[in-house]
Amino acid sequence: LAKTTQPISMDSYEGQEVNITCSHNNIATNDYITWYQQFPSQGPRFIIQGYKTKVTNEVASLFIPADRKSSTLSLPRVSLSDTAVYYCLVASYNDMRFGAGTRLTVKP
Amino acid sequence: DTAVSQTPKYLVTQMGNDKSIKCEQNLGHDTMYWYKQDSKKFLKIMFSYNNKELIINETVPNRFSPKSPDKAHLNLHINSLELGDSAVYFCASSPAPQGYEQYFGPGTRLTVT
Numbered sequence: 001l002a003k004t005t006q007p008i009s010m011d012s013y014e015g016q017e018v019n020i021t022c023s024h025n026n027i028a029t030n031d032y033i034t035w036y037q038q039f040p041s042q043g044p045r046f047i048i049q050g051y052k053t054k055v056t057n058e059v060a061s062l063f064i065p066a067d068r069k070s071s072t073l074s075l076p077r078v079s080l081s082d083t084a085v086y087y088c089l090v091a092s093y094n095d096m097r098f099g100a101g102t103r104l105t106v107k108p
Numbered sequence: 109d110t111a112v113s114q115t116p117k118y119l120v121t122q123m124g125n126d127k128s129i130k131c132e133q134n135l136g137h138d139t140m141y142w143y144k145q146d147s148k149k150f151l152k153i154m155f156s157y158n159n160k161e162l163i164i165n166e167t168v169p170n171r172f173s174p175k176s177p178d179k180a181h182l183n184l185h186i187n188s189l190e191l192g193d194s195a196v197y198f199c200a201s202s203p204a205p206q207g208y209e210q211y212f213g214p215g216t217r218l219t220v221t
Contacts, residue, residue, distance in 0.1 A: 043212030098151040
């Protein structure tokens with residue numbers, strides 16, 4: 001079963017690029033990697049999902065190396081409103097493991 | 109329109125009581141989930157259903173029983189509530205299992221006294 005490990009917290013400043021890495025050494029062939037954002041008193045919100053290499057959408061990029069034992073969420077030019085907890089999820093058809101979450105604080 | 113809704117939003121009850129949390133999604137998704145988020149913000153999957161079939165049944169006490177009357181609903185019934193059951197419970201849905209994009213409800217904050 002894949003165990004996911006993330007940094008507990010990160011600080012950044014407005015306009016900077018933020019990279020949050022998740023470690024999942026025991027990832028299985030059928031597992032996908034997904035990242036979610038959660039604000040206080042709300043449910044998590046989907047950011048991006050990938051299986052391997054690089055995925056990019058309008059809000060983030062996801063980098064997954066060939067061995068898939070880690071993944072990096074990249075947030076370009078963060079703003080104050082990006083202050084939130086970010087979760088890495090490794091999931092297959094019958095198993096889901098969230099990381100403990102990374103609390104990102106964006107400062108002016 | 110709310111995509112995934114849960115009722116109630118807050119639930120305060122005493123130890124030993126039985127309570128239910130309801131979840132409905134209007135997205136036409138085939139898969140629904142229940143998660144528990146504790147005070148340390150750890151998110152843990154409890155159950156998942158795909159087309160009303162139980163897919164994930166994590167190691168949770170037998171006091172927790174999910175019920176899926178149809179694809180759009182997944183309710184969570186809890187018997188003999190204990191102090192340790194206090195948490196926020198999230199319902200979610202996705203087009204299919206295998207970690208597809210999940211849409212989460214607003215959560216139900218359960219407090220057991």
